[in-house]
Amino acid sequence: MKPAPFVYHDPRTVAEACDLLATRENARVLAGGQSLMPMMNFRYAMPDHLIDLNRVDELAYLRCEGEVLRVGAMTRQRDLEFSPEVGKRCPVLREALSHVGHRQTRNRGTLGGSLCHLDPSAELVNVAALLGGTLHVVSKGGARDIPFAEFAVAYMTTSLQPDELLAGATLPLPARGRGHAFAEFARRHGDFAIVACSALIGLDRDGRIADAAVALSGLGHAPVRPASIERALRGEKPGAAAFKAAAAEAGGFDAVADAYVTAAYRRHLARVLVYRALEQASMRALEAGNG
Amino acid sequence: MADTRTITVTVNGRVCSREVETRLTLADFLRHELNLTGTHVGCEHGVCGACTVLVGGVSARACLMLAVQCDGREVATVESLADGDELNPLQQAFRDNHGLQCGFCTPGILMTLTEFLRDHPDPGEAEVRDVLSGNLCRCTGYQAIVAATLDAAKRMRGGA
Incomplete structure (x- = not known):
């Protein structure tokens, strides 16, 4: 028995969960448990109250509505992975999911849990940045929306207040014809990436890049959408020259270092992965145009 | 003092009710409360996979679930596979192909x-x-x- 003692709560509704969060000191919200449970087993996290959302059915949903994907915070990663609609309308999300942990952890892990845990190089965090999603947050006092770009405030720290709960996310679906890619480097498949890069590319009638979205994670505490790269790609012909310029730009970004990976190596990976992601996304955009 | 609950879990088809501390993991519940020691506990933080069981037919790390979360649910462990002394086709294929040596990881893999x-x-x-x-x-x-x-898949399809 590893976790330190806590009082366990398993609310059935969002309202009950918010009420508990508002009234209990040192409470933590448990989603799929694939990050918080290890932290509790190690006693990095020792909440006095554990508010388990696994029986709050209203937080698990997945709907494609027009041009957006609406996902409940408690929607399992496996449900995103196996959704035919996600595969068709947002293949970059499915591709990213294939790198998220393993079969057994995706069976339990949730979208909301991953976003709130906010590991700097988590794949779902990267894709949320790429798509530019909006997070729906609730508390006893009400509800508010947070643009994903404003969600991360520091290393593994979100802008959620202690009494707030992530209820779901609205993710804009890539426009039709966009080519996608998700490229990462990790020491072993299923590990958190050291650096990851996702991309969406749209081509105009002349085959030039009409719009480009790039999300790069692993350099700092949250993924970045490098505006300089996205802007420079517009109007370019997709090819080695444009990709090389983008890669060189990425290789010049600031990067953090830790006990295992130097900043220089992260920059090297950023350069390589930006090139690969842009190349593959462009190729797929071309195929979509020809198909 | 300790936060406890009475839970009822169907494990390998058998309905089991126990009063447990809410912080008890599913892995420890299976091993210490039900004496089903086939589920092995390796890293206890979700990395090694030795404790993998099926919850509602879906694989999960038993060290990353609380026993209380399984209240009212079905759990299948490695003990559900063999019929008495007779190994099931997957187990038999592991035996025939030397798919294990020390056997510690084997329950989770199976x-x-x-x-x-x-x-x-x-x-x-x-x-x-x-x-x-x-x-x-x-x-x-x-x-x-x-x-x-691959051999087990073939046998289970009836191609052995």
Whole structure:
């Protein structure tokens, strides 16, 4: 028995969960448990109250509505992975999911849990940045929306207040014809990436890049959408020259270092992965145009 | 003082009710309360996969679930596979292909593959290697596990 003692709560509704969060000191919200449970087993996290959302059915949903994907915070990663609609309308999300942990952890892990845990190089965090999603947050006092770009405030720290709960996310679906890619480097498949890069590319009638979205994670505490790269790609012909310029730009970004990976190596990976992601996304955009 | 609850879990088809501390993990519940020691506990933080069981037919790390979360649910452990002394086709394929050496990781691997082969009766080698990425084995080098899995799939399809 590893976790330190806590009082366990398993609310059935969002309202009950918010009420508990508002009234209990040192409470933590448990989603799929694939990050918080290890932290509790190690006693990095020792909440006095554990508010388990696994029986709050209203937080698990997945709907494609027009041009957006609406996902409940408690929607399992496996449900995103196996959704035919996600595969068709947002293949970059499915591709990213294939790198998220393993079969057994995706069976339990949730979208909301991953976003709130906010590991700097988590794949779902990267894709949320790429798509530019909006997070729906609730508390006893009400509800508010947070643009994903404003969600991360520091290393593994979100802008959620202690009494707030992530209820779901609205993710804009890539426009039709966009080519996608998700490229990462990790020491072993299923590990958190050291650096990851996702991309969406749209081509105009002349085959030039009409719009480009790039999300790069692993350099700092949250993924970045490098505006300089996205802007420079517009109007370019997709090819080695444009990709090389983008890669060189990425290789010049600031990067953090830790006990295992130097900043220089992260920059090297950023350069390589930006090139690969842009190349593959462009190729797929071309195929979509020809198909 | 301790936060406890009475839970009822159907484990391997048997309905089990126990009063447990809410912080008890599913892995420890199976091993210490039900004496089902086939589920092995390795890293206890979700990395090694030794404790993998099926919850509601879906594989999960038993060290990352609380026993209380399984109240009213069905859990299947490695003890559900054999019929008395008779190994099931997956277990038999592991035995015949030397798919285990020390055996510590084997229960988790068998449960992972029980789910996998149910959903993918005719898998390719790449898919087998991908699903095995969630289970660490330090003896076999995986080669024999992959061979055993492909052999088991064939037997279960009736091609043995």
